Amino acid sequence: MDAPRQQATTVPGPRSGPVRLADVAEAAGVSRALASRVLNGDPAARAAAGTKARIVETAARLGYVPNVAAKSLRGNRTGLIGLVVHDLSSPIYLELMRGAREEAARHSYFLVLGDVDELLADEEAFRILISGRRVDGIVMQGGHGELDRRVGDIARALPTVVVNAPTDVEHEGATQVYPDEVAATRLLTEHLMGLGHRRIGLVSGPRQSMTNRLREEGIVTALAAAGLELREEDRVHGEWSADGGRAGVDQLVDRWGAGVDRPSALIAGNSLVGIGMLGALARHDLVIPRDLSVAAVHDTWINEHLAPSLTAVSLPLHEVGTVAVRTLLAGSHGGRHILTDPPPVLHARGSTGAAG
Amino acid sequence: MDAPRQQATTVPGPRSGPVRLADVAEAAGVSRALASRVLNGDPAARAAAGTKARIVETAARLGYVPNVAAKSLRGNRTGLIGLVVHDLSSPIYLELMRGAREEAARHSYFLVLGDVDELLADEEAFRILISGRRVDGIVMQGGHGELDRRVGDIARALPTVVVNAPTDVEHEGATQVYPDEVAATRLLTEHLMGLGHRRIGLVSGPRQSMTNRLREEGIVTALAAAGLELREEDRVHGEWSADGGRAGVDQLVDRWGAGVDRPSALIAGNSLVGIGMLGALARHDLVIPRDLSVAAVHDTWINEHLAPSLTAVSLPLHEVGTVAVRTLLAGSHGGRHILTDPPPVLHARGSTGAAG
DNA sequence: CTGAAAGCGCTTACAG
DNA sequence: CTGAAAGCGCTTACAG
Structure with a gap:
């Protein structure tokens, strides 16, 4: 793990190893203090323009790169x-990760990856990450029951932003950022009603999860505006996964076989559920959208390539990631941000058609 | 970005802020040196068992967590x-990421996320990551032309492991880790031949990419063993993506329309390509596997949920991630590791059937 | 075996 | 405006 000095030919001095600030200062004939100030763009440093230029040029020539550990120790950041x-x-959250990474890069920050289950299993790692001044703040994906319960502890130790999965509790000190879930399913429902559907079902995640409740709210609201309702027998709750979608369809098909009327359209609580539903419906020999229209929350590249391609509403997950990091670095403590701009966008595709 | 002290009630001394090693040493009545040695499990530290226990217990009681920046600065790691x-x-590489993360955690390491395009666009970030002693080593995904060209520079500055995409060049100092690509497509081909297919086509990534060449090699070898060949008119090269798969199918269908005979089975160069192919074939009203069998390299959770479900060979990407990190931390410099254990595994599903 | 002291590389009050 | 000096929190030769 040795890092051979890079500029051995340029600086043939006795010292080996990476170029330090002191080396730059010496080569430029100034103090370390001034070199530091100029290189960091301290406006108070008003050295002769020539001196400044010489310092910058010397640093570049020597290939100086500041030692991050020293900066951290000194600056407490x-x-x-x-x-x-x-x-x-899940492909859903990659866009969020990407948004977060981009915004972090814009502020010269890097992202350290943590996995919830691993962190919960390894208390030592958890403590180092949270309390070891390992990171300046935490962006965490909400909706994981066990971790959600510890948000308060985390937020007490570090600036914390919870993204995407809203929770009931206003976690003391933690900021929440999430997209406009209600608007998303409202849009989906209006699209289906525009195609003539009057009876719309739902296959979604855990019924009591905040995310599901908000998504149901959007459907119920939109239906109610047209004098319609989301019937109990048309909804099914399970996991937020393709397996969950398959299981949901199997349940519904059982009900229909037992005499319950079929709705003409189904909404998938998320994109994974939607993928599972399409596969399961095909296996039950139901032809989409002839027999049933299907539309999902979340748009990923996969939707376009399924057969039939999957109609979906996209949430601004990239912006959720961006805003989460920006909020964190701005030092916000607490509160909820529901992103209403950009709004959810409907992508109508082959899986939705006119009601039969 | 302040980190309120955690144990204010336990240590009501004048100092606020996180508990330091010095605080532990003082409270335990020993020197910082001894505290450091005991807490780090230095075998040379043979303090009275009671003293050792007292130090450990004091650290726990005060909620001591070492300052990572100080350790880094001192330890150069x-x-x-x-x-x-x-x-x-791409869902393909998530398994690799997960393997890398797990192995890193096993060694008390964390992973810092870097994006190739971003790093290439931001020279400053690139330099800090590579030369700022920001990280102890780099695991990078190969197969990105521009970055591949800089592997030598990176490996000169830091221990470097290139994963998954083999390259022609033996990058000076960089270690390569990748799965047994040839065995994977050989397995796929043998599966198809076992179903009676004698003419097998391929939709793959860039023809000259090392990954494609190895995958082709597996097909050609397996076919040759049965006295068969991979015909020029049955192969198509493009992007490693669902769009690439769709474009590949479109091209093949054009050829078939122009009088070329159809093969009875197609291999997808990777799982994204396979997804794109299934969608495109459906749009051309070809029924899988009746008209054509399809099998892909890489197995992801999606394959099982497609309609028809997609036959695929899984590569041990989790192990590639694991081995990459292990190799890096073991200090290996250079060489190629082809992972032959565990071997590729065939997952036969609905998209492959007996030759018509 | 244990402690006092030096030092990792940086920044920033504090003097001048 | 600039420099000398202190200090961030830790570990490890070096003495004892």
Whole structure:
């Protein structure tokens, strides 16, 4: 793990190893203090323009790169943000990660990856991440029951932003950032009603989860505006996964076989659920959208390539990531931010059609 | 960004802020040196068992967590590994990321996320990551032309492991870790031949990419063993993406329309390509597997939920991630590791059937 | 075996 | 405006 000095030919002095600030200062004939100030753009440093230029040029020539550990120790700031996620396998949250990473980069921050389950299993790692001044703040994906319960502890130790999965509790000190879930399913429902659907079902995640409740609210609101309702027998709750979607469809098909009328359209609580539903419906020989229209929350690249392609509403997850990091670095403590801009966007595709 | 002291009630001394080693030493009545040695499990520290226990217990009671920046500065080691990836949207590499993260955690390391395009666009960030002693080493995803060209520079500055995409060049100092690509497509081909297919086509990524060449090699080898060949008119090269798969199918269908005979089975160069192919074939009214069997390299959770479900060979990407990190931390410099254990595994599903 | 002291590389009050 | 000096929190030769 040795890092051979880079500029051996340029600086043939006795010292080996990476170029330090002291080396730059010496080569430029100034003090370390001045070199530090000029290189950091301290406006108070008003050295002769020539001196400034010489310092900058010397640093470049020597290939000086500041030692991050020293900066951290001195400045009490690591330049790192912890991104704590569960469910890395889901394509849904990658866009959020990407948004977070981009915004972090804009502020010269890097992201440190944490996995919820791992962190909960390894108390030592958890403590180092949270209390070891390992990172300057935490952006964590909400909606993981066990971790949600510890948000208060985390926020007490570090600036914390909870993204995406809203929770009931106003976690003391933690800021929440999430998209406009209600608007998303309202849009989806209006799209289906515009196609003539009057009876719309739902396959979603855990009934009591805040995310599900908000998504149901959007559907119920939109239906109510047209004098319609979301019937109890048309909804099914399970996991936020493709397996959950498949299980949901199996349940509904059982009900229909037992004499319950079929709705003409189904909303998938999220994109994974939607993928599972399409596969399961095909296996039950139901043709989409002829027999049933299907539309999902969340748009990923996959939707376009499914057969039929999957109608979906996209939430501004990239912005959620961006705003989360920006909020964190701005030093916000507490409160909820519901992102209403940009609004959810409907992507109408092959899986939705006119009501039969 | 203040970190309120955690144990204010336990240590009501004048000092506020996080508990330091010095606080532990003082409270335990020993020197900082001894406290450091005992807490770090230095075998040379043979203090009276009682003293040792007292130090450990005091540290726990005060909620002592070492300051990472100070450790890094002193020890010249950050406890961080840079994971540099392109194509975060692909479900394929998530398993690799997960393997890397797990192995890193096992060694008390964290992963810092880097994006290839971003790093190439921001020279400053690149330099800090590579030369700022920001991380102790780099695991980077190969196969990105521009970054591949800089591997030599990176490996000169830091221990470097290139994962997954093999390259032609033996990058000086960089270690390569990748799965047994040839065995994977050989397995896929044998599966298809076992179903009676004698003419097998391929839709893959860039023809000259090392990954494609190895995958082709597996097909050609397996076919040759049965006296068969991979015909020029049955192969198509493009992007490693669902769009690439769709474009590939469109091209093949054009050829078939122009009088070329159809093969009875197609291999998808990777799982994204396979997803794109299934969608495109459906749009051309080809029924899978009746008209054509399809099988892909890489297995992800999606395959099972497609309609038809997609036959695929899984590569041990989790192990690639694991081995990459292990190799890096073991201090290996250079060489190629082809992972032959565990071997690729075939997952036969609905998209492959007996040759018509 | 243990402690006092030096030092990792940086920044920032504090003097001048 | 600039420099000398202190100090961030830790570990490890070096003495004892």
